[in-house]
Structures are given as structure tokens and as C-alpha cells.
Amino acid sequence: MDKLIRFGFSIDEINNMMNSNPEINDISDNDVSEIINILKGIDCSKDQIMNILVTNPFVLTGEITEIKKIIVKFLDFGIEDLAFLFDTNPFLLNINYKEIDSTIKRKTKMGESIDEIKDFFYYESSQMI
Secondary structure, three states: HHHHHHHHOOHHHHHHHHHHHHHHOEEEEEEHHHHHHHHHHHHOHHHHHHHHHOHHHHHHHHHHHHHHHHHHHHHOOOOOHHHHHHHHHHHHOOOHHHHHHHHHHEEEEEEEOOHHHHHHHHHHHHOOO
């Protein structure tokens, strides 16, 4: 929890996050740091990181390797603004990375263009969760 406080989260925010996801009590500051660094690595601002973690505290207890796979899948597909993507829908960080592939394949079979599929992830992907 110390890392969250040093990053700028208030005690109330941390308590709210812990109420939503009690497993946060079991994570180490190293894991919190790694997740924050991953988000910084995709150009998330401090405000975006705080929004992502407050909105979706389950990111903090997710598998770091899975989060990295999700990021790679979106990058491979050509999603460029991952900071915006995860800020607008932080729950995308909870899906199985294979779901991204199956969504792309399903939408391609439906005749949607790459741009339409990208727009889906940016603006309508809450339907996946």
C-alpha cells in the first residue's frame, strides 16, 4: 500500500479500492510498482493511471504477464493510443488476451474493417466485459 500512497492515492481511494478488491491487501509494493511502470510505459499520465486503478482495482491483482500480453495484442492489432484505450475502459486489462483475437476474428468475419474494429475497442468494448 505504501507505493499507492507515495504515488498520490488518498487513503479514501485506497480503502474504496480495497473494498472492491480485498485481494489488494496481499499484493506487494513491487507488483504495484511494476503495474504502474507498465502503464507509464504505454504513455499513461499519472491522472490516467490513477483513474485506471481507482476504476478497476482488479488490475492490481491481475497477472502481470497477462497484462503485458493484452498490451502486446492491442499493439499488434494497431491500437496506438493504449493510454486513452485503458483510461476510457480500464476493464479491458482484465480480459483474457485470447478474447482480443477472437473478437477481431469475429468482427472481421462480420465484414467490419480494421478501423471499425479499432473503434469498437476504443468506444464500445465495454460489451466484451
